[in-house]
Structure formats: C-alpha cells, structure tokens
Amino acid sequence: MSEHRDKMASNADERLARGKKLREQMMGPGVAPGTPATQELAPFFSQWIYESVFGDLYGRPQLDLKTRVFITMVALSVQGRMSQMRGYVGASLRLGWTREEIVEAIVQLAPYQGVPATHDALAAAREVFESHKP
Amino acid sequence: MSEHRDKMASNADERLARGKKLREQMMGPGVAPGTPATQELAPFFSQWIYESVFGDLYGRPQLDLKTRVFITMVALSVQGRMSQMRGYVGASLRLGWTREEIVEAIVQLAPYQGVPATHDALAAAREVFESHKP
Amino acid sequence: MSEHRDKMASNADERLARGKKLREQMMGPGVAPGTPATQELAPFFSQWIYESVFGDLYGRPQLDLKTRVFITMVALSVQGRMSQMRGYVGASLRLGWTREEIVEAIVQLAPYQGVPATHDALAAAREVFESHKP
Amino acid sequence: MSEHRDKMASNADERLARGKKLREQMMGPGVAPGTPATQELAPFFSQWIYESVFGDLYGRPQLDLKTRVFITMVALSVQGRMSQMRGYVGASLRLGWTREEIVEAIVQLAPYQGVPATHDALAAAREVFESHKP
Amino acid sequence: MSEHRDKMASNADERLARGKKLREQMMGPGVAPGTPATQELAPFFSQWIYESVFGDLYGRPQLDLKTRVFITMVALSVQGRMSQMRGYVGASLRLGWTREEIVEAIVQLAPYQGVPATHDALAAAREVFESHKP
Amino acid sequence: MSEHRDKMASNADERLARGKKLREQMMGPGVAPGTPATQELAPFFSQWIYESVFGDLYGRPQLDLKTRVFITMVALSVQGRMSQMRGYVGASLRLGWTREEIVEAIVQLAPYQGVPATHDALAAAREVFESHKP
Numbered sequence: 001m002s003e004h005r006d007k008m009a010s011n012a013d014e015r016l017a018r019g020k021k022l023r024e025q026m027m028g029p030g031v032a033p034g035t036p037a038t039q040e041l042a043p044f045f046s047q048w049i050y051e052s053v054f055g056d057l058y059g060r061p062q063l064d065l066k067t068r069v070f071i072t073m074v075a076l077s078v079q080g081r082m083s084q085m086r087g088y089v090g091a092s093l094r095l096g097w098t099r100e101e102i103v104e105a106i107v108q109l110a111p112y113q114g115v116p117a118t119h120d121a122l123a124a125a126r127e128v129f130e131s132h133k134p
Numbered sequence: 135m136s137e138h139r140d141k142m143a144s145n146a147d148e149r150l151a152r153g154k155k156l157r158e159q160m161m162g163p164g165v166a167p168g169t170p171a172t173q174e175l176a177p178f179f180s181q182w183i184y185e186s187v188f189g190d191l192y193g194r195p196q197l198d199l200k201t202r203v204f205i206t207m208v209a210l211s212v213q214g215r216m217s218q219m220r221g222y223v224g225a226s227l228r229l230g231w232t233r234e235e236i237v238e239a240i241v242q243l244a245p246y247q248g249v250p251a252t253h254d255a256l257a258a259a260r261e262v263f264e265s266h267k268p
Numbered sequence: 269m270s271e272h273r274d275k276m277a278s279n280a281d282e283r284l285a286r287g288k289k290l291r292e293q294m295m296g297p298g299v300a301p302g303t304p305a306t307q308e309l310a311p312f313f314s315q316w317i318y319e320s321v322f323g324d325l326y327g328r329p330q331l332d333l334k335t336r337v338f339i340t341m342v343a344l345s346v347q348g349r350m351s352q353m354r355g356y357v358g359a360s361l362r363l364g365w366t367r368e369e370i371v372e373a374i375v376q377l378a379p380y381q382g383v384p385a386t387h388d389a390l391a392a393a394r395e396v397f398e399s400h401k402p
Numbered sequence: 403m404s405e406h407r408d409k410m411a412s413n414a415d416e417r418l419a420r421g422k423k424l425r426e427q428m429m430g431p432g433v434a435p436g437t438p439a440t441q442e443l444a445p446f447f448s449q450w451i452y453e454s455v456f457g458d459l460y461g462r463p464q465l466d467l468k469t470r471v472f473i474t475m476v477a478l479s480v481q482g483r484m485s486q487m488r489g490y491v492g493a494s495l496r497l498g499w500t501r502e503e504i505v506e507a508i509v510q511l512a513p514y515q516g517v518p519a520t521h522d523a524l525a526a527a528r529e530v531f532e533s534h535k536p
Numbered sequence: 537m538s539e540h541r542d543k544m545a546s547n548a549d550e551r552l553a554r555g556k557k558l559r560e561q562m563m564g565p566g567v568a569p570g571t572p573a574t575q576e577l578a579p580f581f582s583q584w585i586y587e588s589v590f591g592d593l594y595g596r597p598q599l600d601l602k603t604r605v606f607i608t609m610v611a612l613s614v615q616g617r618m619s620q621m622r623g624y625v626g627a628s629l630r631l632g633w634t635r636e637e638i639v640e641a642i643v644q645l646a647p648y649q650g651v652p653a654t655h656d657a658l659a660a661a662r663e664v665f666e667s668h669k670p
Numbered sequence: 671m672s673e674h675r676d677k678m679a680s681n682a683d684e685r686l687a688r689g690k691k692l693r694e695q696m697m698g699p700g701v702a703p704g705t706p707a708t709q710e711l712a713p714f715f716s717q718w719i720y721e722s723v724f725g726d727l728y729g730r731p732q733l734d735l736k737t738r739v740f741i742t743m744v745a746l747s748v749q750g751r752m753s754q755m756r757g758y759v760g761a762s763l764r765l766g767w768t769r770e771e772i773v774e775a776i777v778q779l780a781p782y783q784g785v786p787a788t789h790d791a792l793a794a795a796r797e798v799f800e801s802h803k804p
Contacts, residue, residue, distance in 0.1 A: 011547075011548075012547075034256065035257050036260075037259070038257075041233075041263075042237050042240075045244070048593070049249060051588075052584070052592065056588065058778075060774065062773075063774040063778065068775075070737075071740070074741045075745075075748045075779050075782040075783055078745045079783070080214070080482070081214075081251070083250075103443045107727065108742065109741070110379075111379075111383045112382045112384060112751075113749070114379065114381060116478060116485075117483070119435075119437055119485075120485070122437070122439040122443050126438075126439035126442065169521055171525040175501075175527065182324055185320075186320035186324065190316055190320065192644075194312075196639075201641070205606070205607060205610045208607045208610045209611075209645050209648040212614040213648065214482070218518040234598050235599055238598035238599040239599060239603070239604075241593065245589045246785065246786060247611055247615070248783060250782060301651075301655075302655040303655055303658070303659050305662035310642075313646070325509065325510060331506040335472075336510050339511070343476055343514040346477045346481060347515070347650070348616070348751075349514075349650075351656070352655065371712050373469070375459065376459060376465065376470050376473060377474070378459075380478065382749070382751075383703075383723065384753075386708075386715070387704040388751070388753070390707040390708050390712060393707070394706075394707035394711055450726055450727070454718070454726065458718055459718070512647075571793050573792045574792050577796055578776075581792075585785060617786040617787070
C-alpha cells in the first residue's frame with residue numbers, strides 16, 4: 001500500500017487544498033463543484049469532490065491537467081451532460097486549447113456519439129465562447 | 135396460469151381503480167400519468183399506465199410501495215429523466231422518505247451514474263423540496 | 269373512458285390470448301417473452317408482457333404489426349440490447365422485411381446511434397440471417 | 403469497389419446537390435443541418451452532413467425516404483434527443499405519416515425506451531403538431 | 537467545513553480500513569474492487585475506491601447499508617452493467633434482501649429501464665442465485 | 671462553399687485513398703472498418719467509413735491524429751462499446767500514447783462515466799496490452 005500511498009496525500013486538509021487549487025486553475029476562482037443545490041443540500045459531497053476527485057485524481061503526474069480537462073469535456077459531450085460540459089469547455093480554453101481545437105474535437109466525435117449529440121455540444125461550446133469573448 | 139392470475143385483477147375496471155388509488159397515494163390527487171401532451175394525444179396510453187403499470191405492478195405485495203417509489207426515483211436519476219424524477223422525489227416524500235435520505239441516495243449514486251448526474255438530480259430534488267415547503 | 273375501453277380487451281384471458289397469437293406471428297411458435305430466467309423467476313412478468321405489451325399495444329390498428337416490429341428492432345439497436353434485437357431481426361424477416369432492408373435500416377442509423385453501434389447491430393443481424401438460411 | 407461506387411456519387415458537387423434536395427424534401431426549404439452554432443463554428447461539418455449523410459446514405463434505393471425518416475425519429479426518441487426529434491416528427495408529417503401513426507409509434511416504444519421517454523417524446527411531437535396546424 | 541469533516545475520516549488509513557470492512561460486509565472476504573485488470577493496471581484506483589467510495593460514502597449514517605446496496609443494484613441494472621450488477625445482487629442477498637424482493641425490484645424497473653433491460657437483469661440475478669444456493 | 675471545399679477532397683478515390691492510409695496508421699495494415707458482418711452485409715458502408723469518416727474527418731489539420739485517436743477511445747469507453755474501444759487502445763499505443771497514460775485516462779473518467787465503466791474499460795485495455803507485448 002505504501003507505494004500507492006505516496007501518490008495520494010494521506011491528510012484530508014492537504015487533499016482539499018490541492019483539489020481547490022487545481023479546480024481554480026480549471027474553472028477560475030470561486031467556482032465550487034456543482035450547482036447551488038449541491039452546496040445547499042450536500043455540502044459534504046462538494047467537499048468530497050474537492051478531496052477525492054480533484055485532490056486525489058486530477059493532480060496525478062501520469063497525465064497532464066490539459067489532457068484531463070479535454071477528455072472530460074469529451075466524456076460530458078458523449079453523455080449529453082450539457083451544463084457540466086460548458087464548464088469543461090471553459091476549462092479547456094483556460095488551459096490552452098484553442099476554440100478551433102475544441103470545435104474539431106466535437107466534430108471528431110460525431111461518428112461515435114452521433115450527429116445530433118455533436119450539434120448539441122457545438123451549441124453548448126458556442127455559449128461558452130461568447131461569454132469568454134475578449 | 136391460474137396461480138399468477140390471482141395476483142393480477144382479471145378485470146380492467148378493477149385494475150384501473152386500483153392503479154388510480156395507488157397513484158394518488160404517490161402523487162397526490164388528480165395527477166394523471168404523463169404531461170398534457172400524453173392526455174391529449176394518447177389518452178389510451180395514460181389509461182394503460184394506470185392499469186398495466188400502477189394496477190398490475192405497483193400493488194404487488196412482494197415489495198412495499200415505499201421501496202418501489204424510491205428505486206424508481208433512482209432509476210430516473212440514472213436515466214437523466216429529470217421531469218419524471220421530480221415526480222418521484224415528491225412521491226418519496228409523500229411515502230415517508232426524509233429529505234436527508236433522498237439527498238443521501240442521490241449522492242450514493244455518484245460513483246455509478248457519475249458526479250454530473252448527481253449534481254443534476256440534486257438540483258431537481260431541491261426544486262421539489264422548495265415546492266413542498268411546510 | 270368507454271371510448272378507449274373498446275380498444276383494449278377488458279378481459280385478461282382475451283388479452284392473453286391475443287397477445288400470444290401476435291407474438292407467435294412475430295417470433296414463431298413457442299417462444300415466451302424473455303429468457304429462461306424470466307420464466308423461472310418471474311412468470312407473472314412473462315404473462316404481463318403477453319397481456320399488457322402484446323395484448324394491449326401490439327394489436328392496435330393505428331399501426332400495422334410489420335411497422336411495429338421494425339421500429340422496435342431500431343429501438344433495440346440504439347439501446348445496444350443485442351440479444352433482444354436478434355429476436356426482432358427474426359421477427360422482421362418473418363413479417364416480410366427483406367435482409368437488404370434490415371441492413372439498410374441499420375446503416376441508416378449510423379449517423380445517429382454511432383458507427384460502432386451499427387457494426388454491432390450488423391453482427392447481430394448476420395447471426396440471425398445465418399440461422400434463417402433457407 | 404466499383405460495384406459499390408455507382409451507389410455513391412463520386413463527385414462532391416453531385417453529392418452535395420443530392421443531399422440538399424433530399425433534405426429539403428424532409429425539412430422544407432432553407433433548413434441547414436444543425437443549429438446556428440453548427441453553421442457558425444463548423445460550416446464544414448454542416449456541408450459534410452449534406453454530402454456524407456444525406457447525399458450518400460439517405461438516397462440509397464434499398465429503403466424509401468419515408469421509412470428512413472420514421473426510423474430516424476424513433477432513434478432520436480430512444481436517445482432522448484428532443485430538439486432533433488422534433489425535426490424528424492415534422493419530416494415524418496411531410497413525407498406522409500399521419501399524426502395518429504406518429505403517436506402510435508411513440509407509444510409502441512414505451513416498453514423498450516421506458517414510459518418516461520414516451521411522455522417526453524409525445525410532448526415533443528405535440529409541439530410540432532401545433533406548429534404544423536393547417 | 538469542520539461540521540462536514542467529522543463525517544469523513546481525515547486520515548487515509550482510517551478511511552481505507554473502514555472502506556475495506558464495509559466492502560467485506562457486502563461482498564464477502566477478499567473481494568477487491570474491480571477485476572484483475574484493475575488490480576494489475578491501476579492498484580491506486582482500487583485503493584481510491586476503498587477510501588473514497590466505501591470509506592467516505594458507504595458508511596455515512598444518513599442511509600443504511602442495506603438500502604445503499606439495493607439502490608446501487610438498481611442503478612447498475614438501469615445502466616446495463618451486468619458484471620457489476622451481479623456483485624450487488626450478491627451483496628443484496630448478504631444484507632438481508634430476499635430473492636423475491638430482488639426479482640420484484642427488477643420487474644418494477646421494467647416500465648422505466650425497458651422490458652429488455654429487465655430480462656437481462658433477471659438473467660444476471662439468476663446466475664447469482666444459483667451460485668448462492670444453500 | 672468553396673472555402674470549405676478545399677478542406678475535403680472533392681474526389682471519391684482521393685478520399686478513399688487518404689482514409690485507408692490514415693486508418694492503416696492507426697490500426698495497422700489490413701484492418702477494414704467493422705467486423706466481418708459489416709464487410710459481408712454492407713460493404714458500401716465500410717467504404718463510406720473510409721471515405722467519409724477517415725478520409726473527410728480524421729485528416730483535418732485542426733487536430734492531430736494522436737489526439738483524435740485518444741478522444742475517440744474515451745468516447746467509446748463512455749459508451750461502453752468495448753470491442754471498438756479495444757481497437758482504439760491499440761491505435762493509441764501505435765500513435766505514441768503510453769500504457770500509463772491510457773490507464774490514467776480511463777481512471778480520470780471514473781467520476782463521469784462511473785466506476786463500473788472504468789473497470790470494464792481497464793479490462794478491455796489490458797487485453798490489448800497483452801496482445802501488444804513486445
């Protein structure tokens with residue numbers, strides 16, 4: 001176990017701090033996981049996401065954050081989870097993916113997720129692009 | 135066949151009456167299955183749901199109504215059918231599940247349905263909780 | 269209600285008999301709904317399918333059986349339910365769809381269900397075609 | 403390959419022209435694939451749909467357009483892609499399916515896609531029926 | 537934060553120990569999360585499941601373990617994840633649900649997940665019932 | 671239109687040749703799209719994939735092939751299309767992704783696609799890793 005242990009902080013405060021920092025890099029400051037409903041009804045779950053998802057998984061060195069964010073955007077597109085996908089389109093922009101690359105990835109998925117899913121994901125991406133206008 | 139027969143009413147009026155009564159326990163009075171579109175376009179289907187879903191299945195003694203309603207809420211969360219899920223959050227409250235239990239069940243599902251699905255389901259639950267405020 | 273009532277048999281024996289007859293047209297003689305597990309664990313559910321699915325829905329005159337069987341095959345392809353899809357490929361053949369039409373329908377779905385789903389459905393169709401060889 | 407080649411136009415302009423014509427039969431004049439986001443962000447993808455989906459696949463003689471449109475409507479219902487489904491409900495009306503047949507098909511799917519999916523699809527169909535009122 | 541903190545062990549060893557104990561109650565002794573592939577390729581992920589899924593979530597007092605296991609079985613049925621579903625059918629038996637209740641729950645889901653999904657889940661349940669024969 | 675035209679070969683033979691070449695880079699020599707069923711029942715569809723999927727989409731310069739292959743692997747994991755996913759695990763290896771990166775990507779997806787989907791995808795990846803042993 002000890003060999004895996006060093007890959008995860010054994011201390012909750014450390015995991016939380018690391019998770020919050022990573023999430024801030026992705027989503028910008030002050031964006032807690034989930035919607036207001038999550039914060040209100042299940043604050044422990046919001047904290048669990050910081051610790052167990054962002055703190056434990058996102059920071060592992062085997063894959064860089066830029067790639068993690070991009071493939072998560074892909075997963076959300078395939079699942080049709082549009083509100084969360086918008087968050088990951090923003091995160092992809094923040095981590096250096098261009099609009100052209102994001103659009104191209106969504107089109108690449110069309111033969112797999114279906115053309116309608118690609119239309120829906122392009123519509124979601126465009127909303128994010130507009131709110132990120134320089 | 136006769137051994138199964140006695141578990142289902144053989145008479146349509148009886149099935150309809152039982153289904154309507156069970157549904158009223160779950161959803162409150164006067165809430166027919168489906169949306170106005172179902173009532174308008176496919177009234178026979180609305181009746182079929184009363185007879186074949188509520189009349190035939192929901193009343194079987196092998197599982198109590200409280201459990202049936204809760205696992206149906208879970209199924210709708212996993213499928214991402216939020217408008218119907220809201221109905222079953224309300225039914226769960228009506229049959230004695232607490233808000234805390236409903237929230238906890240939705241969080242329990244996160245490692246299976248995914249974190250985004252849990253966020254969406256919590257948002258749906260919160261809408262119901264607010265409209266059920268005492 | 270009475271206007272819809274006449275569209276459904278009010279008597280369980282009548283519904284069961286009609287459902288069995290329709291299913292036999294589709295699947296050939298002696299093929300009860302589900303797998304041996306359904307027959308063994310939930311015989312009442314097998315009967316419910318005869319009565320409520322085949323007896324109540326499949327025989328309605330608003331859509332002919334040939335079309336019902338074909339669109340059900342499509343639905344099962346999209347859902348990736350291959351063992352049941354095979355049954356409906358067989359039913360489609362039995363009701364007069366050609367192999368060429370079935371293949372073409374599965375390919376038509378590719379831009380919607382995705383190319384991989386079409387490959388899987390073609391493989392399922394081919395198994396049925398081989399077992400139906402004249 | 404040459405035997406299959408003649409089934410597809412080898413020339414892009416021809417494929418595009420054929421695809422546009424077929425799509426116009428289905429959707430009425432001037433309705434490009436996708437939403438404004440598709441047109442704006444990925445015009446090459448909109449063109450690809452005209453050529454590769456409508457030009458290459460929809461016009462093949464093995465299955466008539468009326469059937470293709472209907473089974474695509476079914477696929478979109480099963481996937482829960484309601485905005486695109488509405489387009490194919492309209493296309494089904496345009497190609498000669500009656501409202502009664504469309505409603506019946508959506509109800510036929512209930513035991514496969516689930517009752518909630520059928521409620522959602524009926525609501526989508528009703529919106530289209532209302533905007534197509536004579 | 538401190539109010540939520542006490543609901544989760546802040547110490548990794550404690551979380552791991554608690555998770556392993558809970559999982560053993562559910563699955564019997566010596567069944568690590570995942571398949572041999574998970575153990576071989578991603579041992580840190582297997583440990584993460586013990587700590588973050590079983591250690592953090594399953595032991596929370598807001599919902600008893602018996603209910604958690606049952607609704608997880610439901611979620612896996614709806615998703616069509618049959619190999620994991622089998623594990624949760626076994627866990628449901630171990631925690632006191634009867635075969636009759638498990639069968640009834642799977643049938644209850646039929647109008648939501650679809651009849652074919654219920655057939656597949658009954659077949660999975662039956663395999664488990666046979667291997668648990670007294 | 672002309673501005674988009676230059677991004678796609680207007681000539682079918684050119685598109686086919688380019689598609690075959692790209693696919694060979696990904697899958698190794700002699701692996702036609704789909705299974706033997708696709709080749710036998712729908713050779714025109716296999717050709718369509720070469721032309722319209724690989725020829726038109728995969729070669730676009732906006733995203734490199736290495737990234738396209740990786741995100742397609744992710745999409746197939748989320749969809750649970752394991753036989754095709756295996757092909758894209760192999761393609762990812764061929765295009766320079768390491769085993770460690772592939773495993774890490776599949777684990778990254780766990781909070782989105784669910785833990786069971788990650789177990790299934792790891793099992794699929796391991797099969798490919800074993801057949802690619804040096």
